[in-house]
């Protein structure tokens with residue numbers, strides 16, 4: 001019997017399955033840099049992007065004229081901005097030859113209406129079927145420009161001065177402009193359908 005032991009087999013090297021240490025470190029560094037630059041970029045965009053919004057009692061920025069017009073059309077005739085307690089509607093100075101609303105709109109293409117009913121202060125919702133504003137509390141009705149039509153309200157809806165600066169719309173909700181008298185019906189808009197109240 002041969003007492004000499006057979007030479008031990010050398011362990012085979014296991015194939016590498018992941019990145020080597022250098023690659024791993026380089027990828028980690030790139031990832032870190034990418035994250036930092038991404039955060040910086042987002043912060044810069046946030047700084048440069050115009051800040052929309054604002055609350056009741058302040059000047060409210062409602063974005064571009066075009067954006068607002070689209071929102072009004074998509075809303076069926078009005079855009080609601082609850083934080084400002086207001087509605088935005090389209091205004092066309094050509095439909096207002098006597099300039100009744102020129103002061104409050106600045107001649108711009110939109111008008112801001114205060115949602116508060118001038119009768120006893122309920123919030124006046126939009127009635128989609130009539131395309132008027134109709135108060136559920138005691139039935140006052142106002143057309144799309146917030147002009148008095150029916151019910152116990154003493155006048156049309158109050159409104160806020162609106163200004164267009166560099167194509168952007170700003171509404172000053174710190175200043176309430178008293179609505180038009182009961183007899184005012186510049187828009188002459190009949191109800192589009194059945195009433196809600």
Ligand code: FES
Nearest residue numbers: 117119120135138
């Ligand atoms: S509060 Fe609107 S009709 Fe009375």
